[in-house]
Amino acid sequence: METRPESRVLEIATALALGIVSVVTALGVLQASIWTADAGRFSSDAADARDQSISIGVTSQLKQRADFGATLEARLYALRQDAALAEDDYITALELETQLQGVLGNAYNLPDGSFDEWRAAGFPDDANPAQSGAYLVETRGLGDAAILTSKRLGELAKTLNERAGIFGQASLVHALALFLFGVAGINRLRAARVVTLALGAGVFLFGLFLMASAY
Numbered sequence: 730m731e732t733r734p735e736s737r738v739l740e741i742a743t744a745l746a747l748g749i750v751s752v753v754t755a756l757g758v759l760q761a762s763i764w765t766a767d768a769g770r771f772s773s774d775a776a777d778a779r780d781q782s783i784s785i786g787v788t789s790q791l792k793q794r795a796d797f798g799a800t801l802e803a804r805l806y807a808l809r810q811d812a813a814l815a816e817d818d819y820i821t822a823l824e825l826e827t828q829l830q831g832v833l834g835n836a837y838n839l840p841d842g843s844f845d846e847w848r849a850a851g852f853p854d855d856a857n858p859a860q861s862g863a864y865l866v867e868t869r870g871l872g873d874a875a876i877l878t879s880k881r882l883g884e885l886a887k888t889l890n891e892r893a894g895i896f897g898q899a900s901l902v903h904a905l906a907l908f909l910f911g912v913a914g915i916n917r918l919r920a921a922r923v924v925t926l927a928l929g930a931g932v933f934l935f936g937l938f939l940m941a942s943a944y
Contacts (some may be wrong), residue, residue: 775882782875902936
């Protein structure tokens with residue numbers, strides 16, 4: 730039989746253990762629910778960003794093709810204008826200038842002065858302003874940014890879901906610890922109570938280890 734002080738100490742230890750495990754379990758469930766909600770929001774935002782990247786990407790490709798076609802058409806007018814000026818045919822040169830400016834005016838994202846620089850360089854094939862690095866950044870930058878944003882949000886959602894899953898497992902482990910502490914609370918044999926308390930403490934610590942591994 731247990732002496733009264735020893736019994737009282739074990740009862741207090743059991744009560745404290747039940748309280749601590751209950752609080753930790755509740756906090757773990759709360760944190761898991763927060764992570765799950767955040768993961769859902771990030772997944773939704775990732776899907777929106779992915780849809781936007783597709784829309785922006787298609788639009789930017791169409792604009793680039795249109796601008797590339799405009800530069801080639803404008804180059805044709807410019808070459809014809811140079812030929813007209815060489816023959817002192819200023820009327821034809823003026824008409825070609827009007828057509829040239831009309832084509833360039835319909836371009837979407839050509840930087841100001843970029844066609845004139847290309848013309849001054851002799852229209853090299855590898856320097857078309859609609860294929861330059863600055864032009865591609867300006868045209869495709871938003872689409873690429875949306876793709877990266879979608880990828881990052883998807884990674885965050887996956888990470889939070891994994892953390893929530895680990896906390897869910899830890900909650901099950903803590904439920905087992907609560908069961909063991911409950912058994913210890915009703916057990917009248919000192920040795921059995923001590924063993925059950927020790928088992929419960931071990932299970933509880935394992936649950937804490939799982940929670941810590943989520944970070």
